[in-house]
Amino acid sequence: MSRGKLRIYLGAAPGVGKTVAMLEEGRRRRSRGTDVVVGLVEDHGRAHTRDAVGDLQVIPRSGVSHRGMRLDELDVPAVLERRPEVVLVDELAHTNAPGSTREKRWQDVLELLEAGIDVITTVNVQHLESLNDVVATITGVPQRETVPDAVVRAADAVDLVDMSPQALRRRMAHGHIYPAERIDAALGNWFRVGNLTGLRELALLWLADQVEEGLERYRAEHGITGTWAARERIVVALTGGPEGAMLLRRGARIAGRVAGRSLIAVHVVRSDGTESASSDPAQLESQRLLAEKLGGSLQLVVGDDIAATVLTFARSVNGTQIVVGASTHGRFTRLVRPSTMHAIVRGSGDIDVHVVTHPGDRGRRHVLRPAPSERRAAIVWPAAVVVPAVLAAVLLPWRDGLNLSSVLLVFLLGVLANGLIGGAVPAAVSALIAGVLANLLYTPPVGSLTIAQPQNIFALVVFVIVGATVATIVDRSTGRARAAAKGRAEAQLVAALAGDVLEADDGVRAVVDRARVGFGMSRVVLRRRGGEVELESGRPGPETADGDTDLVLPAGPDHELVLHGRPLPVADRALAEVFAAQAALALDRRDLAVQAGETERLRQADAVRTAVLAALSHDLRTPLATIKAAVAGLRADGVTLSAEDRSELLWSTAEAADQLDALLTNLLDLSRLQTGVLAPVFRPVSVDEVVHGALRGVPPAAVADDIPDDLPLLDTDSGLLERVLGNIVANAVRYSPPGRPVRLDAARIDGEGGDVVQIRVIDKGPGVPEKDRPAMFAPFQRLGDVPAGTGLGLGLAVARGLAQAVGATIEVEDTPGGGLTVLVEVPVAS
Known part of the structure; x- marks a missing residue:
């Protein structure tokens, strides 16, 4: 049975028309005789989306019972039993209800594909895993529901459903996306022009990168080495001289006029060092920084023939234009030794060459240098x-x-x-x-x-x-002099490599990529000794088959670096061994980083255990001593207690037991958070239910509940959210002056990541200076404003940890007129 085909409609934001486009494609295929069914469509109350279903057959959803509620999800067994040719499944990144067979909807889609059923689905760019942090930077809110990029990249077709921010806002204003009561808030939050523009650019760039990757794969598989000007790439050839800054800026201006532009600077390091004598390492470093500032990069490449190496590099990156400085050779020198610029122009073929005059090409003293070895x-x-x-x-x-x-x-x-x-x-x-x-x-x-x-x-x-x-x-x-120049050239290349390793998020990837580009290879592989490929740069082509062109270098005790593409001169082998050694160091650094993370986790756990032991000897002994004394008084023989004394002892026992229970619960919760064993169970729950549970044990006179009754359901774990609010309220009550109750308020707002309910805990206490607020949420901190024995300082630390576990956020601001307000934002249930 062949695997089904996946088609994805990608959008930048809700409301651009992905679901309607998917349904129209389904109806089009059905009109051609294809068996198409609707597995699941989320219309979000939009009439035009429901109308777009038309006469397509809809597979009933399966009901999942969770905490007394019925949640509807995609019925995968029913679709498999029906076995259509194509099934339409909306919202690929959706998280299934607790109790479902699979956690994510994209996992359901993979099962349908494995069964040979074609799937058409939708996803927004903010749900792509690799863009999660970028989306959070643009919108201020991270996405809790994500889909791995590999799932989307593996699709047979990705269609972009695009709409300008202004048009999308008009659709919102006309009521085509959200109900009327939510339009104004949405336009002022998530659907701001800046947000929509940023998300639209992300979608366009992400899709362009996938198209480019597919193009490069096609060119490699078919052995195509000619330049395809699908996207303009400007290659700037640098000699390391002072004219490099002018060439870079000229290249940036050329690139700036072209959409999808790309600027790449290249400096050729000769293996014998003869052409590097005039280059200045300080100039090269400043030009590298300038290239990055202009949105490009600088690559150092090893080669004996500078012109041929520049052209080979330009073709390897599918460069469409080359910027090169005018020749500095005099007429007599050009008769004996043709200039690099003229050689690049002669061999450029279908690549455009821009020759830029500069002050250095006039009046420079020309020194007779040895000709390159192949001409000499x-x-x-x-x-x-x-x-x-x-x-x-x-x-x-x-x-x-x-x-x-x-x-x-x-x-x-x-x-x-x-x-x-x-x-x-x-x-x-x-x-x-x-x-x-x-x-x-x-x-x-x-x-x-x-x-x-x-x-x-x-x-x-x-x-x-x-x-x-x-x-x-x-x-x-x-x-x-040639040996010294060669040493300097190699030092430049190694320094660039070291900089890449230190600055890159993945140092191992930086070494492998630099080795491929630096030595002009078509493919470089880092593999284990047994042959298992761990990292690969470049793609195999006709010239990368195993054979005499392979160079295998040891990279530590367990790995080896394999270079494919061309025979490497003996003079460059030592430099290649340096790259292999750097790969080994990068691997060690990565392993040490993992070990350091594990060590830090153990250190934090040890700090928690140490603090717990200290707490057992101080804060926990007070309620235990109270309980013991009260029980001893009740059990004392020969002592007659009045009803009032007995009641007082029983009340003291109960109060100490409650205090002990709260302390132990916080300790257990902190331990669960530190060890990562906390597993929240999400379900729709009302705000009243959560607040009612959070206020158990709080004196009624200490809290004023102003929460309205018409708030939507929350998507959360009710028990954990109760603990969050309970700890925050208890902390607020502790610091509120007598006769000034803590006030609770809540409202539905449009957060930049979707609808949320914001719950406010408002007190009129002394407040907390802004500089001390980060310490409020650190464990075992009491900010020095309460005496020892009144608590472990765990309440707010546990509250923030539990809030993160259920997808809520906690912020702090001043209360007008004095005091502190804690804001808890919880996502609204679908």
Whole structure:
């Protein structure tokens, strides 16, 4: 049986029309003869949504009984028994009622897909797990119902249902989304233009990223290396010189005119260091920061041919435009050594190249550097012969006016040039050829190898020896400079790697990604010794099959780093080993972070146990001593107690028992919160029920209940919410002056994450300074304003922990006229 196909309608906010679009698609497929049923549709009281169901068959929902209430959910067994071709299921991120077979609706959908049934569903962008913190930043409210991104990414089709914020607000104002009594509050809260714009951008960007990922996967699977300009990517080639800032800003301006823009800077680190001599590490670091400020990034890439490496990198990231600085070479230098800029332009193909002039391309002193190794080998030996011959020919017109010493000095310049280009051996050969030419053309008798004067023999021999010696010294100096430049280039790359590891949330991922980009590989895999892949960067293509192009490096005792894509030069192996070592360190760092988290949890648990032991020796002994004394008085033989004395002892016993029960309950609750074993059971519950339970044991005169009767049901665990309010009320009553009761009030408001009921606990006590309010919710804190023995300071700590467990929030503000108001916001039941 083949797996069913999943289609998702993605929206930025409620009311954009996802459910209607899903139903219209269902009716369209039914008109073509497809067997379509409605598994579950949430109309939220909207008539046009109910009308959109039309004549589609609706599978009755299953009823789940929970605490005496019936909650309706998707009836998966009924859908499986009916076995339609397509089923419509609304609200993918919904949490099923307690007692259901599966916790989440997306898990129900996966079961239908495994049964071979196609599913069409809906979800809002704020319910995607990866965007939960971003949504909380935009709206101020985290979402409690989320769906894993992997479920949405695995969909066969994701359709965006889009609507501008202004149009959505008009729909709201016309009553097409919420009832009339909720419109004004909704427009002023969740449906603000800023919120809707931010959520809309999230939806568009998330979907664009998924489309891009699919495009890259298709290109890799089909071996496509050409540039597809589906999205403009601007690649800025940096040399490490001062002109880099200008190039970055020019690239940012080019990218700024294009939707979906992307700016990537690249600096090539040559494996032999020859091209890095002019780069400045401080300049590169400042340019990296500038690139990030402009919304891009800087990548360091290893390569011997700078132009070819830049082009390969641009194609690997599907770059559409390259920004490069104008050549700084003079005309003579370009004749001998073509510039990188011209090489990029010649090899760019379908990639546009922007050549930017800058102050550095005029008036700069040009230093003759060794040509790249692949071109140097082709010109070294011809130059060893041609340079002396050219110099000899140039000097011929002045042969009669030049003595041998002057001629040999000119030939020595040619020997030095050959030493710079080719090294010691070609320069020595050039010196020997120059000596022969000097003897033949400039030593009497001219035209013969015979030397008439003995001092000329001495001069020629010394010339050859000096030329060879100087060429050797120059070659060694050049080699040392090249080694130093290579070391500096590698240090730059390693420093960039270390920065990525320290700054990234996932250091292991940063190392693997940097290794793939830095060495120009198509795929880098971090795997365990047994072959299990733990992390992968890039995608396998035709060139990444296992074979001679693979490089396997140990990354710690249990892992290894595997590079695919091209043979790595021997000179770069040591640098690759550094990356493998960094991967091992990143793995160790990740493991240490996990261990540190576990250690911190154990430390907190130990602190709780220590505080509990201290409490047993102080606060808990007071009620125990009271109970013991009262019971001893009641049981004393030979002592006759009056009815009033007996009643007083019994009252003291009961009061001490209640105090002991409250202390022990708080300790147990704190322990359950610390160990993570608290499991709330959500159900719809009335506000009156919760408040009535929270006020048990509180003197009636101490509280004034002003909560209205027409509030909606809450989606919460009633027992835990009772404890939250009970602890807050008890704390408020403790600090309220006599004759000033604590007031309870509540109202329904539109929170930015949905409808909530806000319960206010208002006292007229001394209040708490704003700087001390965070300490109110820390365990074993009494802010120093009550004497020892009046409690453990656990009430508010337990209240906040329990509130978080049931999805409620607690905030504190000043009471007008003096005192403190605690705000408890609880989500409204669907």
